[in-house]
Every structure is written in C-alpha cells, then in structure tokens.
Amino acid sequence: MSSERIRLVLARAGTDVDELTKADRTQLMEMMAYHMLNRDNTEGAEAAPDNRHLQLLERQIQLQEAELRFRQEQAEIDRKEEREWRQRQYELENRDRNQRQFVVNLWLLA
Numbered sequence: 298m299s300s301e302r303i304r305l306v307l308a309r310a311g312t313d314v315d316e317l318t319k320a321d322r323t324q325l326m327e328m329m330a331y332h333m334l335n336r337d338n339t340e341g342a343e344a345a346p347d348n349r350h351l352q353l354l355e356r357q358i359q360l361q362e363a364e365l366r367f368r369q370e371q372a373e374i375d376r377k378e379e380r381e382w383r384q385r386q387y388e389l390e391n392r393d394r395n396q397r398q399f400v401v402n403l404w405l406l407a
C-alpha cells in the first residue's frame with residue numbers, strides 16, 4: 298500500500314493530518330497497523346482486521362527493517378574500504394618520500 302493511500306485511510310479514520318504529513322514511511326506503517334488492530338468493532342463484520350492485510354504490513358515492515366540493516370552494513374563496509382584506501386595512500390606517500398630522501402642522501406654522499 299502506498300504512503301499516500303495509508304495517509305488517506307488514516308485521515309478518514311480521524312488521525313491528525315499534520316501528524317500524517319510529517320510521518321515517514323515506517324511511522325505510517327506503524328500507525329496503519331495500530332489503526333487496523335484497534336478499529337471499532339461496532340462497524341460490523343467489515344471492521345474486523347483483515348489478517349492477510351496485517352501480515353502484508355508486517356512483511357513490509359520486516360523488509361524495510363532488513364533493507365535498513367543492509368544499508369547500514371553497506372555503509373560500514375564502505376567506510377572500512379575508505380579507511381583502508383587512505384591508509385594505503387599514506388603508506389605509499391611515505392615510501393615515496395623515504396625513497397626520495399634516500400636518493401638525496403646518496404647524491405650528497407657522492
């Protein structure tokens with residue numbers, strides 16, 4: 298279900314529009330799940346939570362959490378690779394500097 302559709306359903310249910318506007322996708326999903334679980338059962342048989350829909354919402358949340366974990370892990374890998382690259386560049390610069398100094402010292406001794 299799209300974020301806009303969730304906002305529409307929650308707005309019709311009486312949720313504050315400003316709160317819906319500020320909410321991100323995860324918050325909207327949580328609000329929708331809460332709404333589905335706590336609907337007033339006086340609306341008749343259609344008011345009972347649709348288990349399939351709740352399962353799908355739960356799966357979407359789990360997928361979003363997994364995606365977030367993946368992105369965090371990928372960012373950590375990228376930071377590690379960047380540190381290793383910088384360390385390698387530093388080592389190469391030091392080696393080059395030492396080689397140049399060695400050549401200068403040999404030249405001065407000659």
